[in-house]
Amino acid sequence: MNKKYVAVLVVLMSLGLFASTLSAQEDSAYVEYRQALMKSLGTQMGSIGAILKNRLPMKENIASHASIIAIESELLPSGFEKETLAGKTEASPAVWQQWEQFKAAAMATGKESQKLADVAGSGSMGDIAGQMKNLGMTCGGCHKAFRKPKS
Secondary structure (H helix, E strand, O other), X not given: OOHHHHHHHHHHHHHHHHHHHHHHXXXXXXXXXXXXXXXXXXXXXXXXXXXXXXXXXXXXXXXXXXXXXXXXXXXXXXXXXXOOOOOOOOEOOHHHHOHHHHHHHHHHHHHHHHHHHHHHHHOOHHHHHHXXXXXXXXXXXXXXXXXXXXX
């Protein structure tokens, strides 16, 4: 084989490997973003739970945590727009197979968190706990439908 053809072949193969490496890096970046977003949502829920469970005198903070959940819930669809199951991810293929249902579930979480923010401003701790339960049910419903089962 001519040295020129071998050189071209090596370059093309290298470009192919480079492109697939870039694609894998991009996929892992999407997964990393989604995981950070979900972790943040869990942290906000945990903060509210700590206030309620421990009867901390921070009722006014609940509205802020709930508002953050509402804002972040709006970001969920964009975090999952790129279909990727590469690497360590808990996302189920159902996210993309049932895309409209997934987006609706994310928006339901946003609506319930906004209700929590509203209740936190004017309701009793009992009302807040009740709405927290409603919010938890939307989160759990989404996890049940769109997250791989825990091993």
